[in-house]
Amino acid sequence: MSDLPQKSAAGVSRRTVARATAAAGLAALFGAAATAPARAATRLGPRTRDVSVPSAALGRSAPVRLILPSDFATRPDKKYPVLYLLHGAHDDYTSWTRETDIEAFTAGRDLIVAMPDAGPTGIPSVWRGGPDYETFQVKEVPALLARDYRASGVRAVAGVSTGGYGAMAHAARHPGAFTAAASYSGILDTTAPGVPAVMDAIVARENLPAASLWGNPVFNLLTWRDFNPRARATGLRGTALYVSQGSGVGGGGDPLPGILESALWPSAQGFARTLALMGVPATTHFYGGGGHDWAHWKPEFTASWPILARALGVPE
Numbered sequence: 209m210s211d212l213p214q215k216s217a218a219g220v221s222r223r224t225v226a227r228a229t230a231a232a233g234l235a236a237l238f239g240a241a242a243t244a245p246a247r248a249a250t251r252l253g254p255r256t257r258d259v260s261v262p263s264a265a266l267g268r269s270a271p272v273r274l275i276l277p278s279d280f281a282t283r284p285d286k287k288y289p290v291l292y293l294l295h296g297a298h299d300d301y302t303s304w305t306r307e308t309d310i311e312a313f314t315a316g317r318d319l320i321v322a323m324p325d326a327g328p329t330g331i332p333s334v335w336r337g338g339p340d341y342e343t344f345q346v347k348e349v350p351a352l353l354a355r356d357y358r359a360s361g362v363r364a365v366a367g368v369s370t371g372g373y374g375a376m377a378h379a380a381r382h383p384g385a386f387t388a389a390a391s392y393s394g395i396l397d398t399t400a401p402g403v404p405a406v407m408d409a410i411v412a413r414e415n416l417p418a419a420s421l422w423g424n425p426v427f428n429l430l431t432w433r434d435f436n437p438r439a440r441a442t443g444l445r446g447t448a449l450y451v452s453q454g455s456g457v458g459g460g461g462d463p464l465p466g467i468l469e470s471a472l473w474p475s476a477q478g479f480a481r482t483l484a485l486m487g488v489p490a491t492t493h494f495y496g497g498g499g500h501d502w503a504h505w506k507p508e509f510t511a512s513w514p515i516l517a518r519a520l521g522v523p524e
Contacts, residue, residue, distance in 0.1 A: 255280070256311060261324075261352055265343035272349055273301050274357065275311055275321035289362035289520040290320045290353060292345070292386075294371030297330040297410045303368075307502045308509070317522050320359055324349050328414045329421075331407070332374035333435050336423050346378050346385060364516045366390035366450075368505045370410065373398070373437065376479075379447050380440035388448035388519030390512040392505040393469060393498075396451070396479035397438040399425065403475050404432070406468075438479045441486060448519045449490035450512035451480055454498020465499030472500070491515060 249257040255276045260269045277288055293310065295303040301323045304310050314321055324345045326332040332341040353359035365386045367375040372394020379389035398407060404425035408418040422431045433439040456470030476494070483490045493511060498504045517524045 249274070253311070255315075256305065259352070261344075261349060263344050263348050265340035265348055267339065270325040270344060271301050272325065272352075273305060273323040274353075275305075275314055276357070277318050277320060278316050279318070280358075284358075286318075287358045287360040288318055288320045289364070289522065290322050290350070290359050291516060291520060292349075292363060292365040292375075293321060293323045294332060294345070294365065294367030294374045295323070295326060295330050296367070296369030296371050298328065298413060299330055300328075301325045308506055317517075319520055319522050320353065320357060322349060322353060326371065326374065329410050329416070330370040330374075331410065331421065332371070333377065333421070335421055336419065336428075336431070338420055341374075342378065342381070345374070346382055362387055362520055364388040364390075364448075364519050366392070366509065366512065366516060367394065368392045368502070369500065370395060372396070376437035376444070376449075376451075377435060377440070379449075380437050380443040381435075383443040384446070386447060388450070388516050389444070390450040390452075390509070390516060391476075392452050392508040392512075393454065393472060393476075393500050394437075394451075395472060395475060397475040398436045399429070399432055399439070400475040400478055402471060406471060438475075438482050441479070441482050441488060444483070444490075445486075445488050448515050449483070449488070450492075450515050451476060451490055452493040452495070452508040452511070453477075454500075454504060455494070455496050456498060456500070457496065465501045466497070468500040469498055469504075 249259045251257055257274045259272050259274060261272055262269045293304045295301060304323050310321060326341050327339060332345050334340045334342050363386050365375045365378055372391030375389045376391050376394060376396055379386045395403060397403060411418050411421050422428055422435055425432050453473060453476035454469045455473050456466040480490065480492050514524045
């Protein structure tokens, strides 16, 4: 884990709220059970496959990228744990193999890596009168992997940005479904000041009505709370947790990733504070500076790997 200092949680100032609300306009700039048989997998490499999964929850087929264990073909009776990696906003299921060395990193480790689609916004939730990415990722994809790829019932989930939201929301809303969950710059308190505006901006960039996600954040507050990781934190008890977030202050170069990172800082702080008050253990890394980008997410994944590996029962 990085030796950058952890900052204590603090109340949300008016300045922070204003900055978070202003950042909503910039949020759009950043990329943060199946019953029918899957279509034939497209082989991309010795271990990597793209599979199209027919989904009743989505009303269409959706892609999942898989990285299979090195010994998958030679041990036909063996079952494997699964690490789910979720992409961020305005990205897709190819992001982890495009931006990281996850294929090489998992070589020789006895696990399956699954990278499911979450749609153009990367928000893997139950949309209001629309697609149900939660069911797709939590039920349909695991059913496919158990049936066709010898996946065991041991699962961990990690994600960046809106995928970090998905990791914590899935684990909280489905207690016991995942042995570990990790969030890197995730949206962990969807009702924190300024955050609904960020969520609306992400949805709007894909030319979708803001209310098409969970409705109006005021008039449909109960729905927003139901899908809020912080409000559902009791469901995380017993799950190994890793939460990282930068303050977004003091970074050089392009200021925009830092602005978005700073807008989400109070959300992550509030989430961690709630876990602590509830006595839910979590490993946290709150660091000064940083941006909402892969340059910071890649080392955070490496830092979280021992937690994920232990939960999956594979070598660190």
